[in-house]
Amino acid sequence: MEFTQYQEKAQTTAQYPNIGKNPYYPALGLGGETGEVLNKIKKIMRDHDGIITDEFRADLKKELGDVLWYVSALASELDLDLNDIAEANIEKLFSRKERGVLKGSGDNR
Numbered sequence: 001m002e003f004t005q006y007q008e009k010a011q012t013t014a015q016y017p018n019i020g021k022n023p024y025y026p027a028l029g030l031g032g033e034t035g036e037v038l039n040k041i042k043k044i045m046r047d048h049d050g051i052i053t054d055e056f057r058a059d060l061k062k063e064l065g066d067v068l069w070y071v072s073a074l075a076s077e078l079d080l081d082l083n084d085i086a087e088a089n090i091e092k093l094f095s096r097k098e099r100g101v102l103k104g105s106g107d108n109r
Contacts, residue, residue, distance in 0.1 A: 003082035026073035033066040
């Protein structure tokens with residue numbers, strides 16, 4: 001599935017106030033879902049010696065799907081296309097790789 005196709009399908013499931021004029025709701029949801037991913041990873045480290053079982057992998061797959069949904073919803077609210085976002089990100093990363101600046105800090109390196 002292409003990102004744009006996912007974004008279009010995901011948008012049909014959106015149910016929150018002022019869809020189309022509300023980037024805040026999906027941004028907050030993205031933060032919450034990201035926290036859920038991190039919490040599951042923390043528990044794997046704490047309670048299971050860092051061993052990721054098939055069950056944990058399945059749980060993380062679901063949570064990462066929720067993260068993707070909120071990324072998609074936020075992109076839609078900002079009138080951005082997920083394919084364009086993905087392509088621009090890969091271009092940025094490969095440019096950094098070619099220039100030897102993958103490591104380091106700063107958005108504009």
